[in-house]
Amino acid sequence: MDFKLTEERQMLQDGLRRFLADSTDHEKIAATTDSDTGLDAALWEQLTEMGLPGAMFSEAQGGFGGAGFDIMVVAEELGRAGLPTPLIDSAILSGTILAATRPELTEALIAGRIIACAHGEPTSRYDLSHVQTAAQKTADGWRINGNKSVVHSAPAADAFVVSARTAGNHDAEAGIALFLVPADQVQMRDYPLNGGGRAAELTLDLTVPEDACLTEDGFALLQTANARATAAQCAEALGLMETIKTLTVEYLQQRKQFGQPIGKFQALQHRMADVLIEIEQARSSVINLCGHLDGPDSALHVSATKNLIGRTARLVAEESIQMHGGIGMTMEYALGHFAKRLSMVDHRFGDTDYHLERFIHLAQAAA
Structure with a gap:
């Protein structure tokens, strides 16, 4: 099979890789994470002008991409740079939902507006149907309470x-509604994320107008949005692994012991070969997922890929740090940022154990 990118995707990948190499590094990312918003607004504006949010939407939705491989190309390059952006949270998670319910808002998302998705709860444990936040219809609109x-x-x-x-x-698939809520109406406690960017705990105790309800039956949309976001997260992890691999190979070639580069030691060569094989297997899995993202069995491919990515990410992070020695643990060296960010991939959209169980359940149901 031919896995080459189309000419348009290749141009997007090349341009994005060059731009990010010149525009950011782990020190700038750390400084941005410590800021109030956790976002480099000027950089996000430049990425928007390059068309990153637009690549997450189809032409019918006002974008120029929207397919699984468009998501993969963009997310992998962001991962290669180790750059946290609102792309997954706004253009993919919220964007998928809003494109189906409020298509007039996609133009703003493509132009860089950030609308985050607030779905996970303190006790949900990756279960999409576990929603305890309550919405009750009143004479004034919808009364929403929860966290x-x-x-x-x-x-x-x-x-x-x-x-x-x-x-x-609280765990039924039916009865989950989706609302568009202004940020100034929620209570927020924000904090830096391990690996860059910021997140927050939200406390909801407000009334919104009746037309703020996007849909009263939103579970299927949440599934679709989550699948696309998981594919992007896996592709981002792949980019992180590629950079970690490059840093490790360079270190093995430069670090000398007993008068020769440590990369010539057979034991380290074998360990590095195992890492390379696992990364290539992960790449094949991400390609397979992105090719089946809009298919009827996408959920099965999502869990298979996320499980493999989680296991590979742990191997790559641990092996790279060990082969670097003590320097791999310091945040002044770029590897520390990339390894930390890669380690956190397993904790979003379901960890390896969750997706292993989900894969087994889905495979049995399909048999």
């Missing part, structure tokens, strides 16, 4: 897509 946890890019967002339960018990 949302680890809402990425929240400090930089001017609105949130919020999930809340209108009917059923």
Whole structure:
């Protein structure tokens, strides 16, 4: 099979890689993370002008991409640079939902507006249907009460897509509504994320107009948005692994012991070969997922890929740090940032154990 990128995607990849190499590094990312919003607004504006949010939407939605491989190209390059952006949170998670419910807002998202997705809760444990935040219809609109946890890019967002339960018990798939809530109407406690960027805990105790409800049956949309976001997260992890691999190979070639580069030691060569093989297997898995992202069995591919990415990420992070020795643990050296960010990949959109169980369940149901 031919896995070459189309001419348009190749141009986007090349341009984005050159731009990010000149525009950011781990020190700038650390400084941005310590800022109020966790976002380099000028850099995000430049990325928007390059068309990154637009690549997450189809032509019918006002963008110029929207397919799985468009997501992969962009997310992998962001991962290669180790750069946290609101792309997954706004253009993919919220963007997928808003494109189906409020298509007039996609133009603003493509232009760089940040609308974060507030779905996860303190006790949800990756379960999409576990929603305890309640929404009750009143004469004044919708009364929403509850808490949302680890809402990425929240400090930089001017609105949130919020999930809340209108009917059923706390883990039923039916009865989950989605609302568009202005950021100034929620209570927020923000904090830096391990590996860059900022997130927040949201406390919701407000009334929104009746037309703030995007849909009263939002579970299917949440599934679609989550699948696309997971694919982007896996592609970002792949980019992180590629940079870690490059840093490690360079270190093995430069660091000398007993008068020769340590990369000539057979034991380290074998360990590095294992890392390279695992990264290539991870790449194949991400390609497979992006090719099946819009298919009927996408959920199965999402769990298979996320499980493999989680296991590979741990191997790559641990091996690279060990082969670097003590310098690999210092945050002054770039590897520390990339390894930390890669380690956090397993904790978003479901860890390896969650997706292993989910894969087994989905495979049994399909048999």
